Amino acid sequence: MSSPVPPFSAQTRHDNLDRLKATRFDVLVIGGGVTGTAIARDAALRGYNTALVEQADFASGTSSKSSKLVHGGVRYLENFEFGLVFEACRERRYSLRNSPNLVRPLPFVFPVHRDDPRPLWQIAIGMWLYDAMAVFRNIERHQIWGKGRTLREEPVIGPDRLTGATHYYDAVTDDARLTLTIAQDAHQAGAVLVNYAQVVELLRVGDRVVGARIRDRLSGEEFEVQAHVVANATGPWTDHLLKMADPDARRRLRPTKGVHLIVPRERIWSRAAITLNSPRDGRLMFLIPWGQFSIIGTTDTDYEGDPADVHADAEDVAYVLEAARHAFPVTGLSEADIISTYAGLRPLIADDAPTGYKVSREHQIINTATGFFTIAGGKLTTWRSMAEEMVDELARYLGREHNRHPARPGQTVHRILPGGDIADAPAGTGWYSYLAHRVVELGGRFSPETITHLVAAYGTGYANVLTLVEGDERLAEPLVAGLPYLKAEVVHAIRHEMALTLEDVLARRTHVLDQDRDQGLSVAAEVAALMGAELGWSEQEQASQVERYRQVVEQTRRWRS
Numbered sequence: 001m002s003s004p005v006p007p008f009s010a011q012t013r014h015d016n017l018d019r020l021k022a023t024r025f026d027v028l029v030i031g032g033g034v035t036g037t038a039i040a041r042d043a044a045l046r047g048y049n050t051a052l053v054e055q056a057d058f059a060s061g062t063s064s065k066s067s068k069l070v071h072g073g074v075r076y077l078e079n080f081e082f083g084l085v086f087e088a089c090r091e092r093r094y095s096l097r098n099s100p101n102l103v104r105p106l107p108f109v110f111p112v113h114r115d116d117p118r119p120l121w122q123i124a125i126g127m128w129l130y131d132a133m134a135v136f137r138n139i140e141r142h143q144i145w146g147k148g149r150t151l152r153e154e155p156v157i158g159p160d161r162l163t164g165a166t167h168y169y170d171a172v173t174d175d176a177r178l179t180l181t182i183a184q185d186a187h188q189a190g191a192v193l194v195n196y197a198q199v200v201e202l203l204r205v206g207d208r209v210v211g212a213r214i215r216d217r218l219s220g221e222e223f224e225v226q227a228h229v230v231a232n233a234t235g236p237w238t239d240h241l242l243k244m245a246d247p248d249a250r251r252r253l254r255p256t257k258g259v260h261l262i263v264p265r266e267r268i269w270s271r272a273a274i275t276l277n278s279p280r281d282g283r284l285m286f287l288i289p290w291g292q293f294s295i296i297g298t299t300d301t302d303y304e305g306d307p308a309d310v311h312a313d314a315e316d317v318a319y320v321l322e323a324a325r326h327a328f329p330v331t332g333l334s335e336a337d338i339i340s341t342y343a344g345l346r347p348l349i350a351d352d353a354p355t356g357y358k359v360s361r362e363h364q365i366i367n368t369a370t371g372f373f374t375i376a377g378g379k380l381t382t383w384r385s386m387a388e389e390m391v392d393e394l395a396r397y398l399g400r401e402h403n404r405h406p407a408r409p410g411q412t413v414h415r416i417l418p419g420g421d422i423a424d425a426p427a428g429t430g431w432y433s434y435l436a437h438r439v440v441e442l443g444g445r446f447s448p449e450t451i452t453h454l455v456a457a458y459g460t461g462y463a464n465v466l467t468l469v470e471g472d473e474r475l476a477e478p479l480v481a482g483l484p485y486l487k488a489e490v491v492h493a494i495r496h497e498m499a500l501t502l503e504d505v506l507a508r509r510t511h512v513l514d515q516d517r518d519q520g521l522s523v524a525a526e527v528a529a530l531m532g533a534e535l536g537w538s539e540q541e542q543a544s545q546v547e548r549y550r551q552v553v554e555q556t557r558r559w560r561s
Contacts, residue, residue: 035235039391052191068175108169110275232374269294341557373394445476454484465492466488480523
């Protein structure tokens, strides 16, 4: 009988460091974003001995800074990229089914105006095609609204020149928590994952890459990890790793910066997500409902700097605000309404990049050195299929070069992510309403907002949080007044989600950084003390954590100066 899998905890990270040093792995994945964690999950589920290292926290790069959308890509239709739209619609359907707490249906409204390049009838044809790409299995089929209904349903839309709108469905997710949950499932499948583990050198035997030299960024220790094949899934850092493998490697990426603004939803209230266009250059953007808040974005500008230092600047903010005021003139949005900003990089394939093993218009799989494979480009929606294609490629190499064949076929199409299964629910009971009812039964003291949050964030795993509350009533207190997070979630993040820094907790395990006017600075010392009790931090380390978090906050505010 196999021993139980330990929790995905800070202690497990410590144990995993020892396992990295002592084991020769079939697959070593570099990069803990959504693509890297998905590759580790798929490889481990097929029976490969798999490890993953991430230089910072899981999802700390692009995978926590997206528009939060899981969508088919309506805009790709006008470029006749039907295969890409079909793939994205299929993957959206899988995500809705396999992670119902984290990927949820979201209605969209696409307003059409008199002087738009595409009239309403042409948009309607595109919507029928979009439904067809989903094999007519989207949440609901689209509708065409006239001007009157559009303004009744979404009065925030400006009436000037409006002719009507289309109403259709895509989906929304918590991108950081989706990535974390994929990592947890990779751990459950047997993969060895370590965050804050930076690759400083690739190991070679002759012309073959056979592993990597790693620096533990928390202790400073360096050690080697041996592997039959290394998978580079580092997003905006792709070219840096390619240079490690081949100093003469050509540039593969053209990173572009996407900036988002977060404002109170009461200032720009909408039922649905609404598309809008920049009056400056026509770029398509979105207004996205996000609980008590609205996300507005995104920009798309070339970026040449350090991927770790990407942030919104004054011009980015002015550009997005200009578009929002143009589309929603009744709101009178201003800089004073902005609670926070975030910026991420899209790791787009450069136009002049040499062709690798190209598998779609959105991403490439490249083999630039024996035993070293890179996946570049891609989008959040297709994380599962990208990982499947990458592991297929790794499996062919492992079989050919090392006689290592998968013990099992790929399993990710039907595998439900942790928290998404309610096998004990009565027949016909809605997933979300059933879990919300269970949370009320077990923790009736909580606000509706907190209950909604617990169900969305943890799914069936909400009980782990409530168990902590039962053991210490102080943990039932709100983490920040006015937000749905509990102090218990800080302890839970360490014991079950491998959180190791103050930023991990306030930026990704919760969204205090994005949603609190003070961005968590007023509670940072208290949270550091709570974490310190779990992790054995000295008062000096607690103060250091607060100072490093303050620097993170300042980065999101640099646009103001």
